[in-house]
Amino acid sequence: MRYLSLILLYFITQIVFAQEEGNHPLHTKDVIEQQKWVDSIYNAMSVKERIGQLFMVQVMSENSDKVNNEIVGLIKEEGIGGIIYSKGGPYRQARLNNQLQVASKLPLLIGMDAEWGLSMRLDSTYAFPWNMTLGAISDNKLIEQTGRQIGEHCKRLGVHFNFSPVVDINTNPKNPIIGNRSFGEDRDNVTAKGLAFMKGMQSAGVLANAKHFPGHGDTEDDSHETLPTVSFSEKRIDSVELYPYRKLIKDGLSSVMVAHLNVPSLEKRRGFPSSLSKHIVTDILKDSLGFKGLIFTDALTMKGAADYVEKGVDGITPKTLTKGGEIDLMAFLAGNDVMLMSENPKLGIAKFIEAYDEGIITEERLSHSVKKVLMAKYKVGLHKYSPTGLYNLDNDLNRIKDDILYEELMENAITVLKNKNSLLPLRDLETKNIAYIELGDAPGSVFYDELKKYTKVHHIKADKLDGLIAKLQNYNTVVVGFHKSNDNPWKGYRFTQKELAWLYEIARTNIVILDVFARPYALNELRSIENIEGIVMSYQNSKIAQEKSAQLIFGAINALGQLPVSAGEFFPVGSGETYNSISNLGYGLPERVGMDSELLSRIDSVANYAVNNRMTPGIQLLVARKGKVVYNKNFGYHTYAKKNRVDFDDVYDVASLTKILATLPILMELEGQGSVSLDAKLGDLMEGYKKSNKKNITLRKMLSHYAQLKPWIPFYYATLDSVTKKPDREYYRSKRSKEFNVEVTNTLFMRNDYKDSIREIIKESELLSRLRYRYSDLPYYILKDYLEGFYDKSLHDITQDRYYKSLGANYTTYNPRKSFSLKDIVPSEIDAYYRYKEVHGYVHDMGAAMQGGIGGHAGIFSNANDVAKIMQMYLQKGFYGGKRYIKAETLDKFNTCYYCEKDNRRGVGFDKPQLGEEGPTCGCISMTSFGHSGFTGTYAWADPEEEIVYVFLANRTYPEAGKNLLLRENIRTEIQRLIYEAIIE
Incomplete structure (x- = not known):
């Protein structure tokens, strides 16, 4: 029977404690074990040790050893219960924290003003935005996540109490101390944000602290310099300033900080600080609002606090007790539990002991506060204390997930x-x-x-x-x-x-x-x-x-x-x-779009390998996924002389990317309008081809490189002197004139009529003996003439007017010397076979050069960012920046392999993934993907299934084209493989 009674008593006790846990913010799930630990620790303490638990001393981890030795003295001799850190880096704080904890008989409760998280960034920015910024966000789930991640920061650094959230309702623009620290002026918004922040932080195991009670939002004075006055009526304060506290207390707020304020409607004594007011701390906060958590004073060192000692409180004056520590005692008797940043903790503790001996502090009052401190210590795990680990601290406080959240917060704010x-x-x-x-x-x-x-x-x-x-x-x-x-x-x-x-x-x-x-x-x-x-x-x-x-x-x-x-x-x-x-391209972190930053960073080593092994002097590299650029880096220099580092604003000769960046989009637009058809024949499109051997070639076949056209015709070679192999004076002059007006370089001008000769050579050229896949530039010479005739303007003007200007592709152009400084143009070759000089700002391709730099197959200069815009437009089925450029069905037509069964992988204009083992991609990419490469080392590829755009720009032809080591060592496709391996969702 006695055994059954004990069991029954046990379950009743459990129920009682469980009920209390629901109301008491410092209780843990194992509340009975918590209570046992609290009682055993309390009972083993001397009066001085108990009183010491009520003092939290400020420590600046950047301070000298002498100052910190004084703190160690307070810990060992006075038994202080906690410390609050300010100033100094996390590493210093972590090391010092471990040292101070070792010095303490009972593990210290660590507090910190980490309202915006902790950061070890070199630019000294905070981990997260100010509260005012967060106040602009509608989605409070983001605020809760912010609280949680800040809590994780604190816990990692050994901090148990974060003195946040600030729930002051800031209705005064001139408030010098709250301002950006407030979530705003609307009580419901402040409350919702404060509640979400509190829940998030406490879910990480770090105790929240709502401040500054009863409300610091409407004052023009700095509480660090004087005693500000909040002069609202009691009714107003109850309905506005106290509103957030009611909600947070109801939902388990761990602690409150009482402000250093003068509130005449709540404290009748003139000019009396709220932190010393029994009516504010006990009658309102504890009794009226029912708060059971820890109550912290604001810093007791604030200017003006000592001015009110002489006025006394509840009969306690300097005449009653010895001089020194009065502020601490007054704050305690007002109802506070923890004396934060006492001006002289040693005197304060002595004053408490004297008051205890005199009966001014009762045992019941002392145990009430001390046991709350011990309950908090148990709740944060100090009953099983372990030191703060220093290994990997910088990475743990500067996580990718924190950067992701910062991005999301700013986007929403x-x-x-x-x-x-x-x-x-x-x-x-x-x-x-x-x-x-x-x-x-x-x-x-x-x-x-x-x-x-x-x-x-x-x-x-x-x-x-x-x-x-x-x-x-x-x-x-x-x-x-x-x-x-x-x-x-x-x-x-x-x-x-x-x-x-x-x-x-x-x-x-x-x-x-x-x-x-x-x-x-x-x-x-x-x-x-x-x-x-x-x-x-x-x-x-x-x-x-x-x-x-x-x-x-x-x-x-x-x-x-x-x-x-x-x-x-x-x-x-x-x-x-x-x-x-x-639907413009955005810029953000890889994890925002399901990629891994660390895995993606492996690209760096491949790019550096290519540059260091002289496969190309420099590289621009960009990766985008789901509409966000997540990797955009530059490597190397313009040349091996290493004078100009590659910059984002530099433009490269993109060579054959011109085909899909200039000629193809114009043609696709016409197809979508019904002006041309893929089945249209050259003889029907162009008068000059009606009687040629190419009259029955369709656009579909021609642009699929399946039309028996010659792969390449070296037009320039026929204009060289047969003996010297240099430009023949019959065709060239060193200065511009009316007859010689085609600018090949600034010292080489071709005869105007030779462009007509090029057209005739192409038209009269023989077809290959049999139909098979053969890559050819000739279709783009032909289509350049067609498009320029259709619009009655140059391909340069067509592309600028119809695409580049509206896309914001302002780095994309023919003949970049007219728009850019040479220092921003990457040279492509030192030409020893035609122009006999460095090709810098002029197109590398000889045929395009002979057309004044404007070719349908080559001639475009651009940077990686601009190329990505055009590829993203394709990926978005012809839509970009709020404008439709190309019909979606048209893009589908052109991004189709019509002759795959003939061993021809090509789409219409677009290159496609290989059909066998070798080809233009890593082999790890979807068959719906498309792109192109260029002779100078360039590469652009888009994958609709993974929503990836990849751009690689280089000048591997500098100083001479030689062997294509980028291709031989599969640099571009190896990088593509790493991109796909970085996808994590």
Whole structure:
């Protein structure tokens, strides 16, 4: 019977504790074991040791050993219960943390202000955006994930309490200490964000701390410098400032920090700090709100706190007890559990002991707080303490998953506040002449570089306003970036009067998009927005914020954000216009699109191998998946002289990629319009071919390289002197004239009429003896003539007007010397057989050179980013940037292998994967994929099934074409194999 009674008692106890666990935020699932541990530790402690648990001392891990030795003294002699870290790197903190824990008889409770996570990045950026930025996000699942990942950071570093989330409702733009640390001014939004953040962090095993109770949001004073006053009525504070606390407490908030504030409606004593107010801490927080978790004071070292000691509290004055430690005692008697950053912990502990001996602190009151501290220690695992591991700490605090989340957060936060006439996202790029103006005192170079990925954008500078306005006359769209420091959330954010004056004048004369990389309150300075067509709030000036904002302006990502605070007279809280992306290429991390960064980085070694072994002087390399560029790197130099490193803005001679970048898209457009058919015959399309031996050749066969056309005709060879083998004066001159006007190089001009000779040579050329697959350039000579005749303009003008300008492919052109500096053009060869000089800025292909640099088969110069745009347009079935260029069914026709059964892998114009063992791909790619390669070492390939675009640009022909080592060692296809091995979903 006695045995059954014990069992019954056990189950009743379990039920009682389980019920308490649901209400007590510091209870664990094994609450009985927790209680046993707490009681055993408490009972084994002396009074001094118990009191020591209530003190959390500030430690700066960057400080000298002397200072840290003082902390060790407090740990050993005073038995303090915890430390709060500030300043100093994670490695130093981890090492010091382990040292301090060893010095402590009972493991220390570690706290930290890690509101935005921890980072070991070299640029000293924080791991995640400020709370104000998070407040603009509608999807609170992202906020919860942020809380969790910050919690994981803390746990990895041995931090048990993170003093966040800030749930102050920031209704005062002039608040110097909250500002960016608040989720905003709407109580429901702040509450939802705070709750999500809390849940995420506590799910990682790190205890949350809501601050600053009862509400620090509406004050213009810095609580680190004085005692700010919050002068609202009790009713207002109850309905607004306390609102988040009710919700978070109900859902298991672990701790609260009481603010250093003067709140007259809640504390009648004039100028009395809230952290010392029994009415605020005990009557309201503990009794009225029912909070059972740990209560921390704000820093007791804050200026002004000591001024109120003489006023006493509950009969305790300096006359009652000896001098020293009064602030700590007053805070404890007010109801706080942990004295945070006491000015003199040793005196404070002595004061507590004296008060305990005098009966001012009762045993019940002492055990109430000390046991809560011990419960927290058990909950975070300090009953089974293990040191913080130092191995791989940098990687653990700088994870890919954190970078991914940062990207997602910024994409969801950036807010479009004004969008007159649906200016954003920018479309019809062929009609836009865009300038970028940089305002503010922080760099905007990342933003500018990202803008340039979408179209031609010029950075305009001037010392005086009138000079700037004069320069802007050539532009019809101006992007003004207002960039302020991202070093910390308290940095300045205001426009200067000069900047405002310039902004108003720029907007008066131009279409303007203002992009603000600072807190929203910067907009308070604006007195008029009438002439500003677009306003974007990007919140921060971090690298990712700048990148994502540029992508949003050009429609690569959706516009989703909503303003978390009111910003001036024009933008109330909740403002924000949304729009969907227009299918432009975006830029992001591989993991966002199901690829592995580490696996993808193996490409580096292959590219470096090619450069180091002189297979090509340099390489531009790009990989995109699912509409995002996830790998974009440059290797090597323009030449082996190693003077100019390969840059993103450099242009390469793409050789035969011209076929699919210039001739083919124009032809596909005509096919979609019904102007031509794949079954159309040359004799029907072109008058000159009606009686030729090629009159019955169809476009389908010709572009599939299945038309018995000769592979290549060396047109230039017939124009060389038979003895010297140099350009014959019959055909060339060293200076331009009316008769010799075809510019082969800047010192070699061909006779105008020889272009007609080339046409005749092709038309009269014999066909091969039998029908079989033979790659040939001749179809593209023929189609160049056809297209130029159809449109009555050069292929250069056709491609620019119909494709490149609207695509924003501003690095793609024939004859790049007319548009680019030579330092931005990669040379292709030192020609010792025709031009007898370095081929730099002129097309490498001799036949295209003899056509003035404009060939249907060769002549295009471009960079990897532009080539990717065109390939992505193909991948998206002819749609890009909000515009349809080619019908989807047309692309399907051209991306079809019509003669595979004849051992011909080619599509119509496009190359296709090999049918056997050897071919143009890695053999690990889908048969629906398509692309092309070029003689200079270039390669572009797209795969609809995996949604991959791969671009490889090189000048392997420099200094001489020689042996194609890139091809021999399968460099391009080996990289393609690594791309596919990096796919993880």
